Amino acid sequence: MASIHPPEPAGIDPIDALLSAHGLRRTAAARRVLGWLLAHPDTSYTHAQLQTALSGEGPSALDRVTLYRLIDRLTQVGLLLCRVDASRVRRYQAMPVSVHAIPHFECQSCHRDSPLAGALMANADDLERAAQSALAALRALGYQGLSMDFAVRGVCADCATAAPETLL
Template identity: 80%
Template structure:
């Protein structure tokens, strides 16, 4: 009786990369895997590079295909490609800093709050739970209307900007400097 060869299930990260027409390189798997493992965190390019280097150092492995580190330019190109195919969401904050995070396939609008003081980016899904369906319907309607006009490759980003509760509290507690005549 011949031996039965069991096929292991395909790696979900490899499947995502292939489905979006991207090469399944070690660097691409590393970057997408990291961002998928941290879905509620948005990273600047520098923060992502540091996080990946720290993770690779902790694992005792390099980030690149040959065991080397993932250089700055390669990371820029990778996150650009991942963003172009819709696997990453790129946001530009009020200081014109780009932040990246994984984009769930089922999400049409990802509401978030950007603090203009500490620059934290916080998801608002929990805070808007009661209105999440209304927001999703509005996002789908807007995207459908734009598609009908011929626009392609659409995504919608809802950003609320202001000062977060932590920064507002800290500002109200901070002593005011004395004014001398």
């Protein structure tokens, strides 16, 4: 599967290359936010969690509004994925290549996001046809700019094993 991230020229920082390729300025704040999310690709974070993780003092400090603007811009250009979880909280993560095409599982405990391609391989064609059918029906009704996200939410096996008493 092809990556949405273009290859970077030799000698250029990969984060700078991604920002430039998507028409964004290569500011220290943008590099810091994107770098953090790329370093933690399997976890989605709320704005507050990102703010805490990226907290600092001096010139590297990110205020709340700057962080909101950055994650909004990074999401608009397709470098971040924004999902609304079951509690209606927005969560952000680096855009996994697979999320566009296959279903995924989001753990409601650790918030890891896992592709379900292997688990649903036998039904992948059925899911794809159902998704395309739904999108075609909506386009016929005049809806535009459509995308589809198939998410299964629950508690992953690791979290369920770690704390079975909290699931009762």
